[in-house]
Amino acid sequence: MSNKNQGQQQGKPKKTAIRFTREADFPQWYQEVIKEADMAENSGVRGCMVIKPWGFGIWENLQRRLDKRIRETGHENCYFPLFIPLELIEKEAAHVEGFAKEMAVVTHHRLVAKDGKLEPAGELESPLVVRPTSETMIGESFAKWIRSYRDLPVMINQWANVVRWEMRPRLFLRTSEFLWQEGHTAHATEQEARDETATMLEEYRALAEDWLAIPVIPGEKSESERFPGAVETHTIEAMMQDGKALQAGTSHYLGQNFAHAADIKFQDKDGGESYCHTTSWGVSTRMIGAMIMTHGDDDGLRVPPTIAPHQVVILPIARDEDAAARVLPAADELAEKLKNYVAFGDVVRVHVDKRDMNTGEKRWSWIKKGAPIIVELGPRDLDEGSVMVTKRTRIHDKTSQKVEAFVPTITEQLVLIQYALFDEATAYRDARIKTDIADFDAFKTYFENEDVHTAGFVRAYWCETAESEESLKDLGVTIRCLPYDQPEDPGVCVITGAPATKQAIFAKAY
């Protein structure tokens, strides 16, 4: 990161708040940031997490923004059952090669006590599956709801928990239960459905870049990386600080495949019968993992102001009761003043931390949590009409600001932090997209020898054949997407040397 050594004295080893640096051990750093920021933790159930207030508050702010956009683009929220009958999955599985099979299966509906233990009883006639996604359930409803072209389009969304059994879970990135939204739409024409797919991918791009300050590459997935049953899968791909890719959201054009499977038909204007064209699209709590690995530094999390549960944290400093009697009300008053301002469409979110705790420890707890602006307010500051301000993007530049200068510029200061995070992440990413890999030998050399200082994406021509993609497997590399912005001229495939018209993004991925 560009400001990695800021405030550090020449020659001295840097002391950081997180036990593992990103450079030394990225996966351990990730776990530690989550722990030190008090965002989430593993539960007693393998692969299932407890999302704590700081982590959940971030999710809620992401959700609020996305939900608003989902409505504004013409969708309505619904809720579909948690359980899916086995027969429905079977129907689906018959049509869809490679359907995921790691699912939680409910076989009983009762617990009975036996010898001081509880045992499952009341076996179900047919098992139920805990939804891994809701295409099947929603398809069944669509088939019931849609009769005529007048009923179309149907455009719905649900916020829900889904379960996909994970053998090697990691908080936010891969958990057996996770939270997401899944949008499902049915249209009369292919064009409408394709437009919808594109609209929602653009919403995801805007969510990632404009809201989470995560630069992403939007593009189409290769055939082997498609959602099973989709005609096209579109994706936004982000680069983490270890150079790996993370798929941050997908939007699928499902053609008439799911409509055929679920019998979603309508009578068209001429009285004929047609199958609908459907789409689905989703973003999950995984996005929080992307946010951590994009913005976090060796002192912990850095939360974009747009989604920080508290954008400004005020720390009243009082060594005795006399000081407390002056400082505590002043801190509350400052908070109220700041709440007169709006940032990113909402009232500025301010928190006064009155915990009975040493100020240094308290300040570091908020640095590790990544609060965008930390304000210290002691008796001397009060006398001087000033506050001590730490910005999370420059923690070693604590500055004293006059209250009358600080308060009215709060929106601007938050916006500048937001931009700084986005610019920093974009610079990091752009510097790590290799565009000069000439052939497969150089390609292999790059991915085999990459280390923490060079790991990243390769952008190169690809001949779009399944065989060439297959040959990436041993390298642990995948095609992340074919970006929308493509050069006008053709080139040669970096894997096979064959003529190619399109470039792809190649990377190791989460």
Place this chain on the structure above:
Amino acid sequence: MSNKNQGQQQGKPKKTAIRFTREADFPQWYQEVIKEADMAENSGVRGCMVIKPWGFGIWENLQRRLDKRIRETGHENCYFPLFIPLELIEKEAAHVEGFAKEMAVVTHHRLVAKDGKLEPAGELESPLVVRPTSETMIGESFAKWIRSYRDLPVMINQWANVVRWEMRPRLFLRTSEFLWQEGHTAHATEQEARDETATMLEEYRALAEDWLAIPVIPGEKSESERFPGAVETHTIEAMMQDGKALQAGTSHYLGQNFAHAADIKFQDKDGGESYCHTTSWGVSTRMIGAMIMTHGDDDGLRVPPTIAPHQVVILPIARDEDAAARVLPAADELAEKLKNYVAFGDVVRVHVDKRDMNTGEKRWSWIKKGAPIIVELGPRDLDEGSVMVTKRTRIHDKTSQKVEAFVPTITEQLVLIQYALFDEATAYRDARIKTDIADFDAFKTYFENEDVHTAGFVRAYWCETAESEESLKDLGVTIRCLPYDQPEDPGVCVITGAPATKQAIFAKAY
């Protein structure tokens, strides 16, 4: 209902939009209202419902208000796992007599194809239970999080789906899966925990009365009606239009019972070790059932403006393209004007219904959905600068209003509808609380002979013994609560004739 016969011609049988009247068949009327209002439907999984946009929009508006109040009263949202290890339930069950046993049990984590069918595989070492409520999971976390008095109070909430297997499900009222919020708090002292219990019950009362226009009786549950393991359960009880009671929200003071079970201890200021006092409280999608059965009439649902997904629905009337060219933009313009006004703290929610459908049919669809205000706008209205206004509370009094009179008074008109619904429901309820039942014979006569015209609550003295409560069983009557407002003088128990100091509410219940 007071306006039941409004607009009806003397002597003629009333024609209503719902196939069954409340009087003729209340349960069937309930199902039909949900269907005709397009709120929800049964899914292919027994007992699990699909909540459609109109029903879910109502839930979201309820949720938005309650979530705001939960935050404002000092709580933070979290998320806990869907699955609970069997061992945790066993630990709990050992302490709690009568723990509910109808639960969905997950025994496998994989599906494998066998002879064209899918079968459960990957048996779990120990089964998992789909949460019926999260006391056990959250208790385990509290035990981990809480070390010292400095960590207290811990005050959290989650919005989640829970599952309790239902043999006789009914939409919104009793479903195997339902949505709710569950608050859980831990405190250093009994007083704090008792105060919290009372605070949240008061929030529920305000939610029911001020937001859903449902009058409720707040009070304490008798011992036999308590949440298993609670020291005290507090409730709000509403009366449905068939005279039955519905428990609309509960708040539990759990004492140290759950703290002992889950080992939730803290080091107090003096260095000693104490168990926490805990509380829990919840409101669910059942509240929507209460809303339907409180406000619905024989023409369908009536939604309080506070929670109506659309508060005003505009129907542009255009018989040909020329008319459409004038009327459609005018309808949009009217909608925009109305959106300049605020009602109940939010911008007025307006919808322009441009569906290709006969106006009469369209108008009735919104009557059945219970939209508070329906506005018709045709070419002639345009010429006259007026609109035809139907209020859902007085559907037979369609009135023409000048646009310049209608628009600026929209807030007031919505507020008056809100009050009208509350007043009507309160009058209905108050007229059906019998306070003059002298003894158990009269009591039995009342409940045995009650019919749709007389069914309701009995309010009478009760001696607070389990035996007397037991003798209500054959009548199908339960003690709903001991209301907070109690007479100063003692009396005699309506069941036993023994001296009694408190009055109770007796009723048949959902």
